[in-house]
Amino acid sequence: MKKIIAAIAGLLCILTAYAMEKNVTPIDRNSTxxxxxxxxxxxxxxxxxxxxxxxxxxxxxxxxxxxxxxxxxxxxxxxxxxxxxxxxxxxxxxxxxxxxxxxxxxxxxxxxxxxxxxxxxxxxxxxxxxxxxxxxxxxxxxxxxxxxxxxxxxxxxxxxxxxxxxxxxxxxxxxxxxxxxxxxxxxxxxxxxxxxxxxxxxxxxxxxxPASNPKIAQTNVAADAATATRMKPLDGKDLNFAQQLVIFEAEQCEFCKQFDEDILSRWQSEVPVVATLNANPPTGWVLEKPLFAAPTIVLFRNGKEVTRYTGYNGEHTNFWKWLGFQLLSPEQQKVAFAQGTEPPFTATNLDEKRPGKFVDPITGATLFLSQAKFNSGTGWPSFFDPVEGSVTLHDDHSHGMNRIEVRSASSGIHLGHVFDDGPPPSYKRYCINGNVLKFVPD
Known part of the structure; x- marks a missing residue:
């Protein structure tokens, strides 16, 4: 008898586990x-x-x-x-x-x-x-x-x-x-x-x-109008034909909301971007293949897809790296993604003295202001202070040296190193590769 009861109990455990896996409420035999x-x-x-x-x-x-x-x-x-x-x-x-x-x-x-x-x-x-x-x-x-x-x-x-x-x-x-x-x-x-x-x-x-309750229907009008607008196909004539990013999203997509919060809401990149809930390409433009997941970020050039980034789960540095490989030259990529160093005295902005700002070449986020720039004589653009929160610092033991690496906080790309031989008030020298700085004059 005990063996029979144990067998029944075991079967119930299996059925309950299966129901939980299937996201189903276990069956209650006494339920009406x-x-x-x-x-x-x-x-x-x-x-x-x-x-x-x-x-x-x-x-x-x-x-x-x-x-x-x-x-x-x-x-x-x-x-x-x-x-x-x-x-x-x-x-x-x-x-x-x-x-x-x-x-x-x-x-x-x-x-x-x-x-x-x-x-x-x-x-x-x-x-x-x-x-x-x-x-x-x-x-x-x-x-x-x-x-x-x-x-x-x-x-x-x-x-x-x-x-x-x-x-x-x-x-x-x-x-x-x-x-x-x-x-x-x-x-x-x-x-x-x-x-x-x-x-x-x-x-x-x-x-x-249409809601049967008039009050509910009235509160839905504004939301319906906004969603309906984003559901309509994009018109290629309204976009940047030479280069355009399109974010294909979906309703009730948590990953899309996360992408919007992490990336889209802070967008400063020079690449024009637009988001849509319509799964079709802009009119007159061409997708290379059907979309597979939401969000899917597609880079179009001359109305044709050249590359895409599929899915997003908070890995913002991976996204910016993907975009960086589309925007940066091979020399810039070597510095940004392989921790390379440009030859001294080769940066086009080495002697840049106009009022303005130096920004991340991918995200467009401001890294240094021109008033923090000084001539260090080293052959690389040098600054005594970055914009607050714009860079991160990391221990670097490569090439048998102990240095502090400087990376862009927004994209994660390698910028250079920081040393303790700068001028006041910080006495720091942020020695930065000019090829991964874009200068924007005031």
Missing amino acids: IKTDYIVLGMGCFWGAEKRMGEIPGVLDVESGYAGGDLPGVGYQQILNHERMLSAGRTTARNHAEVIKVTFDPAKVTLETVLAKFWENHNPTQGDRQGNDVGSNYRSAIYYHDAAQQDLALSTQKVYQQALNTAGYGLITTEILPLKNYITAEEYHQNYLQKNPNGYCGLGGAGVKY
């Missing part, structure tokens, strides 16, 4: 909660699973496949089938990537679930969602009873009116009875929890589902 579910297609199911799982009252979101003619398939078979469809080698309808949303009707209504469905993707794009192209990425609502069908159609009508007001086209979402649902492979489940830097792909149209 009645749950419901609906199956939705919103493009790539990774982002859809995360977005819909954040709704209070949603108990579980499972990635899967549904709506096709194939009774049993997997991820690779669906991709292969889409290629066959594109080549005209089959007419069998492919499955869509979907999520099965299980919810507690006592805590969240189906209308609320469907409202978030409409808001969290763009239902006007046909067989695609953003840069994910194919019938397997179509927008879909697969219902299991007449009440769900009626509500799906009525919410579609309401949201279509909101889209019309915002200037969007017709909704292409298919609303059909659920058929051939298949649970996706385990590695697809809770994908963005397992891979925080993974691809999301959802941006939405920036149009809120």
Whole structure:
């Protein structure tokens, strides 16, 4: 008897652990909660699973496949089938990537679930969602009873009116009875929890589902207008054709918010930059390949992508190093990233005496003011004081010497060294490589 009880207890532990891993509330056999579910297609199911799982009252979101003619398939078979469809080698309808949303009707209504469905993707794009192209990425609502069908159609009508007001086209979402649902492979489940830097792909149209409460609707107007503006495609004619950075972001993207706080809010670089929630390139411009994650920072030159930086998780020096390799000459890169030293008396700004400031050549942050510059006779630009907080100091034991290295606080690049033989009032000599200083006259 004890062995049977122990076995049951062990099984319950396994089920509880599995439920925790799946972000599902463990089943309470004594619970009287009645749950419901609906199956939705919103493009790539990774982002859809995360977005819909954040709704209070949603108990579980499972990635899967549904709506096709194939009774049993997997991820690779669906991709292969889409290629066959594109080549005209089959007419069998492919499955869509979907999520099965299980919810507690006592805590969240189906209308609320469907409202978030409409808001969290763009239902006007046909067989695609953003840069994910194919019938397997179509927008879909697969219902299991007449009440769900009626509500799906009525919410579609309401949201279509909101889209019309915002200037969007017709909704292409298919609303059909659920058929051939298949649970996706385990590695697809809770994908963005397992891979925080993974691809999301959802941006939405920036149009809120009209709230039934007039007060709520009124408070959403300003936010809707701002989001809708950022959702519209950028016009290449409004940007700098020769060189332009574009930050492709997504709604409710924590990494995008962190990038904005760390980098974008302090932007002083001479490179023009713009952020957008639209996953398409500026009109008339070209992306080399589809976007994979948010944020993605793309450098365009003459309307064409030349390089990109994908994802961000606080590593701001890595970002500036990436940009530095696009902006600096090989000689500058050797100093900035390999702790090199330029030959003495070669810096073009060695004898610069005009009022102004010396800035980081990548970030544009001010490092030294001209009034702190003096002629040390060493052959390198020398300063007795940096701008407060503009540089960091590090022990340097290279080449058999004990020195103090000076780096830019904003980008982390190597600038030079500091010595204790300078003039008053600091008696310091910041011996800096002129090639990694940009002079900006007052």
